[in-house]
Each structure stands twice: as structure tokens, then as C-alpha cells.
Amino acid sequence: MKTGNANRTTLFKPPGSFHAIGVALICLSIAVVVGFRRSAAPVAAQNFDLVILNGRVIDPESKLDAVRNIGVRDGRIQAVTTKPLNGRTTIDAKGLVVAPGFIDLHEHGQIPENYRAQAMDGVTSSFELEVGTADVDRWYAEREGKAAVNFGVSIGHIPTRMAVMNDKGEWLPSGPAATRPATEAEIDELKKRIERGLNRGAVAVGFGPAYTPAASHWEIQEMFRVAAKNNAPSHVHLREAREPAIGALGEVIAAAAITGAPLHVVHINSTGTQWTPRLLQIIGEARSRGLDVTTECYPYTAGMTRIESALFDEGFQQRLGVDYKDLQWPETGERLTPETFARYRKQGGGVIIFSNTDEMVRVAVTSPLTMIASDGIAFQNGKGHPRAAGTYARILAQYVRKEKSLSLTDAINKMSLMPAQRLERRAPVMKNKGRIKVGADADIVVFDADRVTDKATYDRPTEYSEGFKHVLINGVAVVKDGKLQEGLTPGRAIRAPIK
Numbered sequence: 251m252k253t254g255n256a257n258r259t260t261l262f263k264p265p266g267s268f269h270a271i272g273v274a275l276i277c278l279s280i281a282v283v284v285g286f287r288r289s290a291a292p293v294a295a296q297n298f299d300l301v302i303l304n305g306r307v308i309d310p311e312s313k314l315d316a317v318r319n320i321g322v323r324d325g326r327i328q329a330v331t332t333k334p335l336n337g338r339t340t341i342d343a344k345g346l347v348v349a350p351g352f353i354d355l356h357e358h359g360q361i362p363e364n365y366r367a368q369a370m371d372g373v374t375s376s377f378e379l380e381v382g383t384a385d386v387d388r389w390y391a392e393r394e395g396k397a398a399v400n401f402g403v404s405i406g407h408i409p410t411r412m413a414v415m416n417d418k419g420e421w422l423p424s425g426p427a428a429t430r431p432a433t434e435a436e437i438d439e440l441k442k443r444i445e446r447g448l449n450r451g452a453v454a455v456g457f458g459p460a461y462t463p464a465a466s467h468w469e470i471q472e473m474f475r476v477a478a479k480n481n482a483p484s485h486v487h488l489r490e491a492r493e494p495a496i497g498a499l500g501e502v503i504a505a506a507a508i509t510g511a512p513l514h515v516v517h518i519n520s521t522g523t524q525w526t527p528r529l530l531q532i533i534g535e536a537r538s539r540g541l542d543v544t545t546e547c548y549p550y551t552a553g554m555t556r557i558e559s560a561l562f563d564e565g566f567q568q569r570l571g572v573d574y575k576d577l578q579w580p581e582t583g584e585r586l587t588p589e590t591f592a593r594y595r596k597q598g599g600g601v602i603i604f605s606n607t608d609e610m611v612r613v614a615v616t617s618p619l620t621m622i623a624s625d626g627i628a629f630q631n632g633k634g635h636p637r638a639a640g641t642y643a644r645i646l647a648q649y650v651r652k653e654k655s656l657s658l659t660d661a662i663n664k665m666s667l668m669p670a671q672r673l674e675r676r677a678p679v680m681k682n683k684g685r686i687k688v689g690a691d692a693d694i695v696v697f698d699a700d701r702v703t704d705k706a707t708y709d710r711p712t713e714y715s716e717g718f719k720h721v722l723i724n725g726v727a728v729v730k731d732g733k734l735q736e737g738l739t740p741g742r743a744i745r746a747p748i749k
């Protein structure tokens with residue numbers, strides 16, 4: 251390598267000096283000798299920390315889909331090339347797909363157990379943007395240096411409303427934050443706290459008027475004004491599910507149009523159910539009129555949320571289009587009755603809701619408008635919803651490989667580049683994620699497209715996905731040869747610039 255450089259340098263020196271000619275001759279002779287001795291040696295050999303060789307590299311931004319070698323140094327991609335590369339560690343990716351690590355914009359389970367399952371599912375960055383937090387600094391401090399994957403959060407209207415109104419609910423409101431309209435003074439206080447959260451680097455503002463039904467249109471709009479001022483996308487769980495969701499979508503599209511805040515509608519599948527095609531149509535039409543509206547979905551027919559939340563207030567059967575028998579208590583696996591529903595609602599906890607069809611989930615997953623986001627929930631004693639551990643492998647296994655209803659490139663785009671682009675105006679660090687390019691963060695998945703499969707089920711929701719051979723986070727292999735490397739915490743905080 252040095253020889254080559256020296257040789258090249260001499261070419262640019264003005265000829266005529268004996269010294270220069272002498273150096274050139276010496277260098278040339280060394281180059282010839284070295285060249286012969288290393289005829290099969292790497293051309294672009296540099297001291298890479300790690301190289302990934304001969305993989306099928308798919309980069310949704312440049313549309314690259316070809317066999318390439320990748321060189322990683324200092325946690326970044328430093329080479330994407332057809333030339334041979336050398337590194338201290340070599341990953342042989344022959345026959346495997348090499349893609350940008352998946353970015354999950356909607357994962358409530360921001361705990362080590364969930365991070366591990368996500369890494370095994372190809373996820374390299376995990377965000378909690380729907381519910382978010384009321385204390386951005388504390389949220390990041392609790393995870394700094396302890397996370398297997400990158401992590402980020404929104405300042406959440408829901409938890410902030412709970413704090414301001416002194417709602418004692420666990421995670422989601424179960425008291426005044428759900429049931430009481432805010433006073434003018436409280437709306438001012440909410441705005442102040444949302445602004446403070448954004449100043450501390452929250453990457454978005456989270457909303458869930460379905461969980462805070464007493465929040466007026468004006469209150470939501472006031473929060474959107476703060477989001478707009480800070481270029482922050484508003485991630486919203488719409489006020490209503492099913493057909494009324496068309497009005498609920500109108501509420502936030504209007505708020506986005508009026509205030510200028512970017513809008514991201516979460517889990518269009520579980521909110522839209524049989525009306526999903528109409529919600530998608532409306533989002534497409536709003537976009538065609540120049541509004542910055544995006545959406546996401548997860549590949550399961552059941553949802554999950556807290557049974558004591560406002561979602562299950564009087565009349566939930568009509569609102570959600572489900573009956574007691576469509577509700578499953580994860581701890582026991584039992585389907586509910588009016589009696590057990592009443593008992594568990596008093597007790598509180600997560601409940602699984604079977605409310606959608608495979609057909610509607612397919613409509614959501616295959617729409618060009620949707621990103622994939624898991625909506626995973628923190629595992630508790632090995633119980634939860636399989637989406638936390640299996641979402642990304644399920645997209646690749648079910649929709650790309652089995653059904654062929656989604657191309658591999660489109661799937662990767664929905665799981666990496668699109669979510670990176672959703673956040674990058676607010677959090678410029680995201681410009682270096684979701685891409686395989688020189689200078690990008692080395693968040694990379696290497697997987698077997700013929701075998702990758704989700705293993706998590708409603709009964710065994712924590713089962714790791716299979717087929718992700720290597721998962722690098724900032725250049726560190728958290729998954730190696732298909733096995734989780736315990737105890738590694740290369741995940742970094744992803745924040746917007748702090749004011």
C-alpha cells in the first residue's frame with residue numbers, strides 16, 4: 251500500500267531532478283517486486299476493522315443490487331467495492347444479502363430483553379415515538395452505554411398530559427389524562443414541556459388521542475404548532491379506529507396542513523382494519539397535494555394494548571369491531587368473556603386484540619406508502635406480542651419469499667431507508683443510517699433470504715427470528731453466525747441537535 255502511494259506521488263513531481271528520478275526508480279522496483287509477490291493480494295487493502303466479502307449488497311438509496319465487498323473502520327462504512335479487501339475480521343457473505351440495518355420507529359419495549367430480540371430480527375435502531383416519554387434527558391440517560399441497538403425517543407403528549415394532570419395510570423392514562431379536557435393553563439404547560447423535550451433532542455412528538463379522548467382538536471393542534479416550529483414529525487395513534495378513523499385521520503391531516511408539522515400515522519393496519527385501503531388512499535391524496543404525511547404498519551392481524559386504557563371504555567366493541575372472544579389474555583392464553591374482561595380491566599395489563607384480517611394486513615404491508623414498524627411491547631416474564639421479536643423476519647419470510655407480494659428491495663426500503671428519511675430533517679444523524687454507502691454508520695444486516703423466518707408466536711412471543719447471520723451495530727457484531735453475542739452494548743443514543 252505504501253509503495254503504491256509513494257509511486258503515485260512521484261508521478262506528480264516535476265521531472266528532471268536526479269533525486270526524484272532515483273526515488274521513482276527505487277519505488278518502481280519495489281512496486282514490481284511487491285506486485286509480483288502479491289499478485290493475488292487485495293488492491294485496496296487498508297486496515298479495516300472488519301470486511302464483509304462477496305455479499306449481495308442491496309442499498310435502497312442508490313438502488314445498488316450487486317455483489318460487493320464492504321470495509322468497516324471506526325464504526326463506519328469506509329469502502330463499498332468490487333475490489334478485494336482485507337480486515338482484522340472477515341465475514342464471508344457469499345450467497346447472503348447485505349443490507350442497511352432495520353430501523354424500527356415504533357417499539358415500546360425499550361429494555362435490554364427487547365433490544366436483544368430486535369437485534370436477532372435485524373433491527374439496528376429502535377425508537378419509541380408513539381407514546382414517547384415526558385422526560386427526554388432521563389430516558390436517554392437510562393439507556394446510555396447499556397443498549398445492544400441504537401435508540402431514540404419522542405417527547406410524548408400522552409405521558410406529558412399524564413404528568414401535568416397527575417394521572418396515575420401505568421404507561422397509558424387510566425384517569426384524568428384520558429377523561430378530562432385540559433384548561434387553557436394546562437395546554438400552555440403541555441406546550442412548554444413539549445418544547446423543552448424537543449430542545450433536549452427528542453426526535454419527534456408522540457400522540458395518541460385514542461388514549462386521551464378528552465384532548466380537544468384545539469389541544470392537539472396547539473401541540474402540532476410546537477412540533478412544526480421544531481421540524482419534528484408528529485407520530486399519531488389516531489383518535490378512532492375503523493370507519494370513524496377517516497374523520498380521525500382528517501383531524502391530524504388538517505392539523506398538519508394548518509400548522510406545517512410533518513405527520514406520521516402509526517400502525518395504519520390496526521387502526522384501519524377493513525378501512526385500511528381508504529386511509530391509505532387519503533394519505534396518498536394528501537401527499538399528492540404536497541403535505542408531508544407518512545405511515546407505517548406491522549405484519550400481524552392482532553394488536554396489543556393496556557386493557558384499562560380508554561380504548562376499552564364503554565362501546566369498545568363497536569369502536570374496535572371486536573367482541574370479548576377476540577381478546578386474549580397473554581399470561582394464560584385464554585379468550586375473554588364479559589366476566590373475565592371486567593376482572594382484568596380492574597387488575598390492568600396488556601391484552602391481545604384479534605381485530606384484523608390477513609387481507610387487510612397485506613394491503614398495508616404491500617402499499618408503497620407504508621414503512622414497517624413493529625409496535626412491539628416490553629416483554630414481561632416471557633409474555634407479550636410476537637411483533638416485538640418477529641416483525642422484520644416475518645416481512646421477509648411471508649411477503650417477500652412465500653407470497654412474493656413484495657420485492658426484496660421494496661421490503662428493505664420500507665425497513666431501513668424510509669424510516670431514516672422520516673427522521674433525518676429533524677435528526678440529521680439519520681442521514682448516515684438506512685444506507686450502504688461510504689461514510690454511513692456501519693449498521694448492517696447480513697441475512698439468508700432463502701431461510702430468514704420469524705419464530706415468535708402469540709404463545710411464545712419472545713422466540714428469536716432465524717436467518718439473520720450477522721447484525722452489526724456501529725461496526726460491532728451483536729449477532730454473529732446467527733447467534734446473539736451476549737453482553738455487547740454498542741447501541742448509541744439517536745437525538746436531534748440539543749439546544
Ligand SMILES: [Zn+2]
Nearest residue numbers: 380487516517
Ligand atoms: Zn398505538
